[in-house]
Amino acid sequence: MRKLEGIIGLIPHKSNNPLLTCLLVEVRDGEVRVRGGNGEVEASASLGREDLEVEGEGTLLLPRPLAEYLPRARRVVLEGSGVVLELQGGGVIRGQTVAPEGYPEPLWQGGAEAGVELPEPFVRALGGLARFAARDDFRAIFRGVQLELREKGVRAVASDGYRLGLVEAPREAPEGTPTARAVLPRWSLEGILRLLSGPVRLDLGRGRVRLAGEGLEAALSAMEGEFPDYERVIPKEPTLRVRVAREGALSALDEALDIADPQNRRVDLLYDGQGWALEAEGPYGRGRWPFPARLEEGGLEAGTWAFNGRHLREALAWLEVQEIEGWLSAPGPSPAPTLWRGEWQGLRGLVVLVPLRV
């Protein structure tokens, strides 16, 4: 009944539309279908008789506090506008249902412009990608994640203006296959991805997106507005190419962040001609950590790049590979964006990170 709990979890405790604080339950011929959401994102599922035994027929709204008992109910009896929930432990609850008139129609009304099967690793990477979207920003579109169905792949991009994350899965689609894109609100997408497991079917159409996983179907309203042209900020060629051992790099970053200035979380990446190190300085002292990187391409005597250490940490943590490739430009007072990339489980992921001006 995890899917039922997941759907109930999407129902708001309070809403301008009080009907949205209920779970929609439709019972026909012993089949039970439930739907819940906040108007911007919703999920629905069919429950078999083995999930829930229901006596009676009809369509009703169950206030969330009553709906929360459903996963523990062994039998549900519909009696006019009343409902009786017989719980597994022997408890019996009698409550009132709400008339379903006025409950919003399903967000997804069909009419897909394009669709694709998302492999499971892509779905997981998509959940992590959402962190690169903005929490709040003057450009509201940055609070979204753009999904793109392209001819040669399916891609997701998120950015907060200081960093950008991108993940792509290749696709063997015949020429002329429909393409489409949509920007999904970060919070809605993260909420839905927590409920879905296994591969997921993605459909895009008319301001709506549908995601369907094992036994659960979700729909989201897409955001309005244009996602900026991000391709131009992605470096095309490395000046310097390094290779970084991810696990050791994350440990060093964790310790450096503990002492770094809490205002800007500045952590410096240094090369002294021999090896690489991190340095951080805060109000209580300064520290230096060996950094497991090696220069693979390009010549460099010495250099320093300053980063928001938390952003660098999140980039390296999201790229799920043992060794991450980094592209750096020659250091200077106004350094060019850096790029961090890796390939795993058939995916290609990258993060663009702008160094701090120092």
Next chain:
Amino acid sequence: MRKLEGIIGLIPHKSNNPLLTCLLVEVRDGEVRVRGGNGEVEASASLGREDLEVEGEGTLLLPRPLAEYLPRARRVVLEGSGVVLELQGGGVIRGQTVAPEGYPEPLWQGGAEAGVELPEPFVRALGGLARFAARDDFRAIFRGVQLELREKGVRAVASDGYRLGLVEAPREAPEGTPTARAVLPRWSLEGILRLLSGPVRLDLGRGRVRLAGEGLEAALSAMEGEFPDYERVIPKEPTLRVRVAREGALSALDEALDIADPQNRRVDLLYDGQGWALEAEGPYGRGRWPFPARLEEGGLEAGTWAFNGRHLREALAWLEVQEIEGWLSAPGPSPAPTLWRGEWQGLRGLVVLVPLRV
């Protein structure tokens, strides 16, 4: 190094006395002693060379952010007012220490009036007992837990005016053994009990209490004021005696609390001449649960007792016995206090709970 982390956890991030935001470190002949706290509660420990290798000698204050690296340090070098922390992963941190002049003297200065070894189950029960103390109340003393060293036992009591918890361990002390008592602030006591494991030595003296467990010593300031005479609210004789299966009772209470009125969390305990049940009613419906109790003493045709369901739940959860004995008085509009009791691992515990007036 769990004890070191525990002591650091007691150090406030901010304080009117900035010295208290540091860990006191004393190094003599390779022996390291650390102490930290907020002025009302503190803990100290000796660290062996196997815990921490220190080069240099002296007494210094380490700001909490630097102290937090200590559990991961393989070597610490004292250099005048500076300190170098060499971390296990290869990182090196250089920081400044603070001069120790003005750091408070240890809270515990000796002079125990009475002391006792607390068995491990008593220490654990004491941690749970603190929940019966008030969070905030017009009688500040209710925010404390009273510890009593009596001739025949060691006892702890907490109450918020609506309920009272008491735990006692017997003691074979010769006549004339010194007795003493002290009221300890709930938050300080809970903080310290999290750090102590195994049996604990308790000493009481002059407004201070000392608790010493394995490798860790703690001291607390006692609260001023008199704990009220609680003995008179403890029922002495049962009118009705019931026996309750704890686990089933907790499950029923959990489900009843989900639907109960969130304002008063009222849950009714009912006897109908045959069996026992719980009933609860809230804005979304009402429910009834079988309650695993049996009447053992006293005659009763039928009756209802209304409780704050969360208080009843906390009482039954704290009494760590399979079957809990309950004392009820005949039900009525202004019912007498109920008592819930059990004995486990050599302890005697009880909770007094006043039913709601209905």
